Amino acid sequence: MKLSVIVTIYNREAVLRRCVDSILAQNMTDYEVILVDDGSRDGSRRIMETYERSHPERIRCLYRENGGVARARNAGLAAACGEYITYVDSDDWLPENVLGQLERKAEQTQADILLYDAWECMPDGSRRLFPPFYDTMRDTPEGSLPPSSYILARPCPWNQWTRRRLFAEVFGEEPAFPEGRIYEDLGTMPCLANAAERIFYVKIPTYCYYQSENSIMRQTEYREAFDDIFPMVMRLREYLDLGSSYRREVQYLFWEHLLISAGRRYMDCGRLDMAAEVADFMRLNYPGWENNAYLKRELFAKKLLGRLIQAKMWKTIQFLTKRKRTRN
Known part of the structure; x- marks a missing residue:
């Protein structure tokens, strides 16, 4: 077959x-x-x-x-x-x-x-x-x-x-x-x-x-299942980073899926406490992610969002989001 x-x-x-x-x-x-x-x-x-x-x-x-x-x-x-x-x-x-x-x-x-x-x-x-x-x-x-x-x-x-x-x-x-x-x-x-x-x-x-x-990923209300992002990125780290040569690739996946996607999802759900946990989790596991070579080709706005989430600048993110929606 x-x-x-x-x-x-x-x-x-x-x-x-x-x-x-x-x-x-x-x-x-x-x-x-x-x-x-x-x-x-x-x-x-x-x-x-x-x-x-x-x-x-x-x-x-x-x-x-x-x-x-x-x-x-x-x-x-x-x-x-x-x-x-x-x-x-x-x-x-x-x-x-x-x-x-x-x-x-x-x-x-x-x-x-x-x-x-x-x-x-x-x-x-x-x-x-x-x-x-x-x-x-x-x-x-x-x-x-x-x-x-x-x-x-x-x-x-x-x-x-x-x-x-x-x-x-x-x-x-x-x-x-x-x-x-x-x-x-x-x-x-x-x-x-x-x-x-x-x-x-x-x-x-x-x-x-x-x-x-x-889709569950389009929902705007917090669900406990969203917290599964933490064990899943750690599974990646276990299989691909520890003892292998894929550290910068896994660091990029943490940035893409944890910091950017999950961080923004928690903000949209009104869970700034969980967005802050994302920032702390990222800093604990991959400090210095800003220097990842794969980020050079990412959009400026997306990289800026990552830096703002890491710095827990929620009001700035909310202001920029509102401004973008007004322009559109």
Whole structure:
């Protein structure tokens, strides 16, 4: 089996057919689809059963009590038979006939990880290119990547094919995706660089990433789950920094995901105490982050935000944010 496509599902009755139909409408034959239900309470399970009956040679279904997306991803990974695995979120979909293109690239490059672009799809029907890299890696050409560059990619499990064996080689008996957490992708995907020898970037958008208005990361009220950012960045430090040569890459990930993203999220939720904890956590673990070479290509406004959060200058941030909104 060349590829296992794992779809985790929780109450996605309205969009599940769009997702599964897109996976079936491909010009590749040697792949399986594993649908993992995470205890849905709507009609998702009935839809899954219909697909399993009509495509028994292609589709397998797993049913679990609700335990979160990380547990569902681990269950799909444990059941997978493919040489490669990839994930598709159940509110997303694949463009027609992209798996065949990726299969040819995997065979040509013998990549352990095949990374590719996506389309970011909006509720109004518009879309824009969603490359797998942040600003520090913008304009990366198609081709081979060193592990250090892969660490700097967005930690998405769905914009890449990954050799299944890498998860066991890196995490052993430990669950690949930390269960009961959010930010579980951040705590997992960059760590695969420790076992990948050949990484290849395909500059083709081969995934449709739907921007749901109900995403947990778009919520403006504080949730305790937001605090999972702290153990997840420390997991990165454990696997990639301590005893390895990726210190500056991990420092950049702390800056991007902890200081900038989590710091701003706590501010938007009105939790300045937690934003201050982010600043202290960053100073404790990576003092001198301002000198990180990867920050040279970041936008000035983003770097300024990082310095202001580190200095706990909340009123200045609020003033600049209000001024920017007024201008727009």
